[in-house]
Amino acid sequence: MITLKQAVPGYRGRAVTSPLSGTFLTGSMTAVIGANGTGKSTLLKTLIQLQPPVSGHISFTEGSAPRAAWLPQLSEMDRQFPASVYDVVCMGSWPGRGLFSGINRQHRLRICEAIERVGLGKLHNQPVETLSGGQFQRMLFARLLVQNAPLVLLDEPFTGVDAQTSRFLMDLICQMHDAGQTVIAVLHDNALVKRHFPQVLLLGPECCHWGKASEILPYYQPTSLNLALSA
Structure with a gap:
């Protein structure tokens, strides 16, 4: 659905992530994780063209951006x-x-x-x-x-809600995915990501990792992110 080629999200010409190259496949379900300030929300806004990337290129399978539903913080x-x-x-x-x-x-x-x-x-x-x-x-x-x-972007959908509501909303997200919608969600709960999200994009201050959750999650230790990424 969406392909990034050395795309760098940012504000007013200032990059907030490392260059990103990869693809969000149609019907996929991806968690975007990383420490505060690594550009997670900025990435979502860039994907739905609320702001342009600082550099690099973003292309869409259909030639133009898909119709998107966006849940901000x-x-x-x-x-x-x-x-x-x-x-x-x-x-x-x-x-x-x-x-x-x-x-x-x-x-x-x-x-x-x-x-x-x-x-x-x-x-x-x-x-x-x-x-x-x-x-x-x-x-x-x-x-x-x-x-x-067709595209659903969720920016920290469980912040400020109780555990029962979080479980209910997670079930709704899974139902959206099962219905064929492409889901990209900014999350902070590794256990939840591991249970429900097959794909993970980890944003770091110096480099990023993108792939299967089982391969990417071991890198993510919020208190020692730089060390984990360089290991």
């Missing part, structure tokens, strides 16, 4: 926005119907089904500012379900 979300759960989930239907088109019966049915699927059926009229961290994240996942995009 909770810290980047405005939780005081005057909207209900239904309003936010409804935003996921925009790519399929156009920003200024009305919502038909099929759209409404899909929105309601997604809200029920994440366990917020009784809260569909609830203002988003009243939701707990776990409920807010469930709502954002409902929006992902409505989007049903």
